[in-house]
Amino acid sequence: MKYGVLVFICFAVTLLSCKNDDNGGPEAIPPSLLSDVAPEDDETIREFLNTHFYNYEEFETPPEGFDYRIVIDTIAGENADKRPLMEDAESITLNVSSSFLGLSAGEENIAHKLYYIEAREGGGESPTYADSTLVRYEGSLLDGTTFDEGNDFQWFDISRIEVRGFANGYAQLKTGTLDQIVENPDGTYSFNDSGIGVIFIPSGLAYFNRTAGSIPSYSPLIFKLELGTFVPDTDHDNDGIPSIEEDLNSNGVLADDNTDADQEPFNAIRPNYLDPDDDGDGIPTRDEISDENGNIIIPYPDSDGDGVPDYLDPDN
Structure with a gap:
């Protein structure tokens, strides 16, 4: 990767632009509001989708030697009759709060729309x-x-994706299957049934007011994706709870779910999906959800019947 733009920084430090004031000193320019930028980004992305197309005809009837790469071009000239991206695009809406981006504006749950196109449906499942x-x-x-x-x-x-919309985007596609993997002569490999698509991400689901390499601030992004395979129910901390289940508030963000945050030192904060003892009671989560033979108990045990499973309840 050229700039490591997909390295995860959960709560990044916000960089403020500066300009000279009347006295010649620097004056901080506060970041724009999410509520202002989100509709502007959506208008910009929709305009792009209505004025551009991708090589859908090659995906519908693959020519000999087709590499299954998405190519986007402008609807103009000899391409004036092409089908716009918008006709194939679907969307999902995700809420973003300013605190997640390290901003102090106090904005909560500002809706952002992510668009995606599935050019080829994968033979597997969706991660x-x-x-x-x-x-x-x-x-x-x-x-x-x-x-x-x-x-x-x-x-x-x-755990290593900073652009939030990247993972939310690939989750809309399907992967390939391991029985369709092919080793290429150059030592790389490919999937005969990989899922291929493209996602269009507003800046609030990317870097927002920050710059990253050659990416200017407030930039919507495009990612062309090919999905090979995935690990179902990925468990980052191996505590027996799939990471997707550790999104306790179901807001699509794992980093803000931390049951024992008040017990953790500032330099060792671990959200639940990275914490093998989610409630900080000294008993590993895996032990609190397993029987004497190590088998995980479903539903997870709730000894005092208060609606909070033992692994999230330090009183048990």
Whole structure:
């Protein structure tokens, strides 16, 4: 990767632009509001989707030697009759709070729309945003500038993804299957039935007011994706609870679910999906959800019947 743009920084430090005031000193310019930028981004992305197309005809009737790569171009000239991206695009809405981006604006649950197109349906299943997934990708700006790409498949999971919309986007697609994997002459490998698609991410689900490498602030992003396979019910801390189940508030963010946050030192904060003792009671989570033979008990035990399972209840 060129700039390591997919390295996870959960609560990143916000960088403020500066300008000279009347006295010649620096004056901090506060970040724009999520509530202002989100509709602007959506309008920009929708305009792009209505004025551009992808090589859908090649995906519908693959020519000999087709590499199954998505190519996006402008609807104009000899391409004036092409079907716009918007006709194939689907969308999901995700809420973003300013605190998640390290901002102090106090905005909560600002709706952001992510668009995606499934160019080829994979032969497998869809991962969740919390599952470790084998992905080949290319990231670009709306003007076509490529800022990051992986020419071979790489494993990604939520613990190393900074662009929140990346994982939420690939979770809308299906992966390939292991019985369709092919080793190439150059030592790389591919899947005959991989899932292929493209996602369009508003800046609030990416870097928002920050810059990253060649990515300017407030930039919507495009990622072309190919999904190989994934690890179902990925368990990052091996505590017996799938990471997707550790999103206790179901807001699509794992980093803000931390049952024992008040007991953890500032320099050792571990959200539940990375914490083998979620309630901080000294008893490993796995022990609190397993029988004497090590088998996980479903539903998870709740000894005092208060509706809180033992592994989240330090009183038990």
